[in-house]
Amino acid sequence: MESAGEYDYIIIGAGTAGCVLANRLTRNKDFQVLLIEAGGRDDYVWIHIPVGYLYCIGNPRTDWLLKTEPDPGLAGRALIYPRGKVLGGCSSINGMIYMRGQRSDYDRWADITGDASWRWDNVLPIFMKSEDHHGGVNAIHGAGGEWRVERQRLSWEILDAFRDAAEHVGIMKVDDFNGGDNAGSAYFEVNQRRGIRLNTAKAFLRPASRRTNLTIMTGCHVEKLLVEEGANGKVCRGVQFSGGGRMFTATARRETLLSAGAVNSPQILQLSGIGPAAMLHQHGIEPLVDAPGVGENLQDHLQLRMVFKVKGVKTLNTTAANWFGKMRIGLQYALFQSGPMSMAPSQLGAFARSDDSQATANLEYHVQPLSLEKFGDPLHSFPAFTASVCNLRPTSRGHVRIASNNSFAPPKITPNYLSTAQDRKVAAQSLQLTRRIAAAPALARYQPEEFKPGIHYRTEEELAEAAGLIGTTIFHPVGTCKMGRAEDPMAVVDSDLRVKGVDRLRVVDASVMPFITSGNTNSPTMMIAEKIAAQIMA
Incomplete structure (x- = not known):
């Protein structure tokens, strides 16, 4: 086991949320940041040609190649479940649609968490901060940000x-x-620049990669979080991962930020002993934190x-x-x-x-x-x-659960459509x-x-x-590490996205949504990362 070093922040996953976090946190030159990505560089030509999603989905170079369990609601069919495995994550293979959702979505989040900062009027400026809208600045759009929005x-x-x-x-x-x-x-308005896909790797990570306080490790598979007993309970000290036939550990002085998405984030938590205790026991994993909500509450359109x-x-x-x-x-x-x-x-x-x-x-x-x-x-x-x-607002709920204690085994995805x-x-x-x-x-x-x-x-x-x-x-897919109040036993994180029962660990991605947004989910995920990055920087 080799040491990959000590950092202020470790970000797991260079997808939509991870790229935003890496950009914002490294603006503070005093922060040393490690970004770990299981996939490779976004240098595949079909990533950048909009119609190229046809060649990225189902391609092991860019996709995790996940499938759902056979679903009774779909006449027993199993579906492909594309998830980006490349710098930019799902923003490298998705439909490029710029969609925030509805005011009521965020007001509902605020009500369920008891945190008014999630209300629409408070998150709208966060959306606008990173936006570069083709129409320029007005009451609901921003310009000059990293995230270009254009007409088709x-x-x-x-x-x-x-x-x-x-x-x-x-x-x-x-x-x-x-x-x-x-x-x-x-x-639909789209995240393109003059007819070429704009993913978060180009928009956010590329500028940050020139900073000396950011280390990016691609082709590295996270096996588990390193959770220890601290003075006041469980503490996340860092992460264990593999890459290039070698095993590594990395230590986080401040926080570890789990941004692996609505499938992989709950999987990593469960592999680390954070999840439903009975299910973890079944797979020979010692429960460190009995968190029944980890992997539950899966929602999808x-x-x-x-x-x-x-x-x-x-x-x-x-x-x-x-x-x-x-x-x-x-x-x-x-x-x-x-x-x-x-x-x-x-x-x-x-x-x-x-x-x-x-x-x-x-x-x-x-x-x-x-x-x-x-x-x-x-x-x-x-x-x-x-x-x-x-x-847009399904009442069916599914779940994501590990199939074994082997971190390379795909989890069981059961949407219950x-x-x-x-x-x-x-x-x-x-x-x-x-x-x-x-x-x-x-x-x-x-x-x-x-x-x-x-x-x-x-x-x-x-x-x-x-x-x-x-x-x-x-x-x-969203919701598998949902945020909620302290008294909600199924809430995995609080409204600041800190994992309940584990200090110095947050989940920052679409999995924290308590309810799915009324529209496409990429830009809301970006907003979540922007919000938490600003909070950390403050």
């Missing part, structure tokens, strides 16, 4: 028609999803992919159907960084309520001018568009709403024909069944 460099007739159709059923057109109420439809065949309009299915079309697309990107290769995985967004009982929009659409059977499959041979809709009557009802309602949009006059000229799931699913019970057959993750 494309236009599709079929998407414009879908937006018109959505307006016909009451989903009004809006200009901006990020003012605290995202109801309406618009093209399940997208229901409805596919409609169309006529008389261009879609990517036909545009990229032959070598000439693909060559033209490649040339368009090479010359102008525009066109289909600059596309985020989803281009048009819409937020709506599943019924009038919902106080705010509880559905999100990701609409695409293409269709395929499942991720990784070739495009269909016929022109079509996909309208994926997800329940559609396991509540409420979630099945919302799923059925969302499919019905999508059919109403497809039947609106604005789309009539294209003669949309439902291909998936199929018009033979009609009743609420049948539509809930269909949801289980076509549903798939949209890659937004």
